[in-house]
Amino acid sequence: MGKNIRLLQGNEACVEGALLAGVRFFGGYPITPSTEIAEGLARRLPLVDGTFVQMEDEIGSLAAVIGASVAGVKAMTATSGPGFSLMQEHIGYAYMAEAPCVVIDVQRGGPSTGLPTKVSQSDIMQAAYGTHGDYRAIVLSASSCEECLLYTIKAVNLSEKYRTPVVLLTDEVIGHMREKVEIPDPEELEIVDRVKPEVPPEWYKHFEITPTFISPMASFGDGYRFNITGLTHDEMGFPTAKPVQIKAKLDKLRKKIERNKEDICEIKxxxxxxxxxxxxxxxxxxxxxxxxxxxxxxxxxxxxxxxxxxxxxxxxxxxxxxxxxxxxxxxxxxxxxxxxxxxxxxxxxxxxxxxxxxxxxxxxxxxxxxxxxxxxxxx
Amino acid sequence: MATTTKKPEQPSNVVHKYLRAKKTFPHVWCSGCGIGIILGALIRAIDRLGLPKDDIAVLSGIGCSSRLPVYVDFNTLHTTHGRAIAFATGVKVAKPKLNVIVITGDGDCLAIGGNHFIHACRRNINITTILVNNHIYGMTGGQFSPTTPYTKRGSTAPYGNLEHPFDAAKLAIAAGASYVARGTVYHVGQLTRLIADGISNNGFSLIDALSNCHTYYGRWNKEGDPVKMIEWFKSHVVPAATADKMPPEKKEGKWLTGVLHQEDKPEYTENYARLRAELKKK
Incomplete structure (x- = not known):
């Protein structure tokens, strides 16, 4: 069989990557220059038993994405500078709740409304340090339309593997330019799904501190009935004020990324x-x-x-x-x-x-x- | 869980079956707070409907009332300030079989979360929102909220509130919610019924549950202890069903309670399922 090669915009390539990675929920809000990702997934998701919801703003968009992720569906959103700023609240929540999700930031000039239709790479620091508190970010960056496809898949895989939000940075030029993109054969792709718990519900801890610092993840409706909160919590997910548990939680967020740098990091x-x-x-x-x-x-x-x-x-x-x-x-x-x-x-x-x-x-x-x-x- | 009671199947003990008392108590609420009454009403409503615990997701934002999900043995998500309904939208579309319930307060739902609230009403997505409406920000210490009555006091309205309050029920009706009701912490039987009906409604439901905050609202406005504040509701409500027949002067300064609005209209996740099925046929 010949290769499946198509002429795609970077934003369209992100759509293909998301679908191949198994994303079945997108909550988004229109913003230049990322809107084509939302438009593409609005058209494609209902065809694959997925859901697209146009939310009332970017804050709500990432909230809905995390909600869907907690209910067991691979979920993502896409935005640009001003929307990325609004999403910082829930990027922080996703770190704390250890909810896998992907945010694609098609960068434009800033600060503020800045340059909606012009290229920039000025969100690099925000992608790592945009929300308050101590945490470690995973941020990828694509340089071509083909990389938009491949790194969207990589971003989803990393988020599922490490139970953490992952940001994919592209920009206005890559988002809108068209290039030859090879659509990979789905059977040859490595797709990562979050690890499910093997223990019975009464033993389950949603934030269990394991040797790898990555906890198996049950979904709402699976019979596990756990609690998730943005408050600093114990392994069960209940709010805590005990210094030992607080430190353990924050160390977990750091170590699950730091100790796996070799696996996460890539340069060309x-x-x-x-x-x-x-x-x-x-x-x-x-x-x-x-x-x-x-x-x-x-x-x-x-x-x-x-x-x-x-x-x-x-x-x-x-x-x-x-x-x-x-x-x-x-x-x-x-x-x-x-x-x-x-x-x-x-x-x-x-x-x-x-x-x-x-x-x-x-x-x-x-x-x-x-x-x-x-x-x-x-x- | 309390085990000293003689008859474990007494109605009062229904609540204990659904609490995470051993894991999460003591709770954060002041003695006499109305949120406990609303928690009881919610659990009795769920028990009456016979819904399995695994099929219920309870979400909340930030504030006194938003601590509720932590204490109940369901799928629980304690989210960010004002955003619970947006999280609930994602949960509901990802797993439509879940009965999704949002617990929120007047500041959480109507100030910081106002936008998410009206748009969920508009979508008519099957989420039941219980608004613990005590007319003040409790957790942060008594600031006036979007439902604090005109001229009433709070720590950030020490000379009296210059703003006019929202009527959450009217707002929900105007925004498109398909079931809107109001109850109080005095009328517990009715509140339980209204919550059960809200959960049963196939669409967005709002139950505006009027509650007391004697600690802040009561002290700032000299309205007395919990008993006095809860009893106040007894003489300050008018049943919506009979309100039309009453002269206006008898309704002055009183809350309409009961079912305020109900309509049949397509529900969002069902619309989406229908769309998927239609696309498959093509």
Whole structure:
């Protein structure tokens, strides 16, 4: 059988990815430039016994998504900057309730209403630290329409595996541009479902502290009758004020992510095998320009490589640092005022590797020429 | 659970079968609070309908009344301030077999959660909302709420409320709820019936349950102890069924109670199921 290749918009590719991953509930609110995801799922979900609900706002959207997840259905929503801000309340709830769900943030310029139809990568920090309290985020970032499909599946899988909300960052350009996308054969895909409890209801603890810190998850209506609350709770899910239990809960949220960084984190490299002295670090749409720039530089016999962050959070510092032994100049290219820059600075020994920042936040893309120019400057 | 009573099948003990008393008591409510009466009415309504515990989901937002789900042995979700109805929408569409009940307060439902409330009414999704309406924010210490009567006092209205209150029932009717009723913590038998009817109604139901907060509302407004406040309801209600025949002066300053609105209209999750079936035929 031939490959199933289609010309899809990034937002449409997210729809295909969601359906392949087993998402059967979408609660959303219209917002540019993410609306096509809601439109696509409004059309497709009822065909596969799923449900689409257009909620009254983004706060309600993520609330409904968590409600559906708790009732046993893989659920997601999609939004952009202003809506992402409104969702922070329930992203926090999802961390606390350990409710698997996915939020796709098709980034646009901010702050506030900002630039509804223009590209940006300025939600990178918000995706990790947007809601109050201590927690560890999983955030992925797509650089192409095909990655929109694949990383939507990856996001759903990670959320189910770790019982946590997962954010997928795309942007206005990827969301709206059309590219060739290979639709994978569903039988060849790895689809992860949350682990169900094997114990009888009277032994069940919805937030049991297991050796992996991931608790099996029963659904409403399964006969387990547990409690979930946004208040800090014990393993049974009942509110607690005991310091020992409070610390145990917060450690659980941290450790289930930190201890599995190796499994969660992914980067992609281009021309990194021959220990280049100049490396371009970027994510999302900028990585497309970086890869092109590196290719152009190599044609001019300049030894340059590129690293693309697929996982933005937890920050894949170990994966990056293995390439930094030979790196003398690290160019961090991003469509914001240095959000990745601030993070990578924590890990780099500046006596060994000089960090150069290439920022653009005027609503235009960083081009391969911009990056090549920067490479020439540092060489 | 209390085990000292002689006859365990007495009606008063029905409530104990549904409580998580061993795990979660003592509760947070003040002695004499009306929420306990509403909890009893809810449980008796569920027991009367013979619904299995596994098929009931009770959700709530934030506030005194919203602590209720923690104490009952159902599928329970204690959510964020004002958003329980939005969470309930997701639960209901994901598992329509569940009887979804939301416990909320006047601040939770009508201030911060007002938008979710009216839109769930509009969708006519089969959720039963019990509004514990005590006209004040209790948990945060007595601030005036969207149902605090005009000129009455609270900690943030120390000179009297300058705002006009919402009538939650009228709001629900206007927004499209298919069953709207009002009861009080004095008229417990009626309240139990109204809650049971609300759960049985195939669509969005609101039971506006008037309750007492003697700790804050009562103290700020010099309305007395729990007994006095609960008894006040006895003489300040008019049954909706007979209200039309009464002269206006007898209704002045009184609450209409009983079933205020009931209509048959398509329910949201059933509409969705119908849509799926129709699409399959094509």
């Amino acid at each position: 490299t281009t021309y990194m095998d021959d220990e280049p002295h100049v490396v371009v670090l970027s994510t999302g749409i900028v990585s497309r320009a970086a890869n092109q720039a590196v290719k152009m530089a190599r044609q001019k016999r300049m030894k340059v490589g590129a690293i693309q962050l697929v996982t933005v959070w937890p920050f894949p510092d170990e994966l990056i640092m293995q390439y930094m032994k030979s790196c003398r100049h690290l160019i961090v290219a991003e469509l914001n005022q240095g959000q990745i820059l601030k993070e990578i600075e924590r890990y780099i020994d500046k006596r060994h590797t000089k960090i150069e920042s290439l920022q653009r936040y005027d609503s235009e893309l960083i081009t391969p020429q911009d990056i090549l120019q920067k490479v020439r400057e540092v060489k």
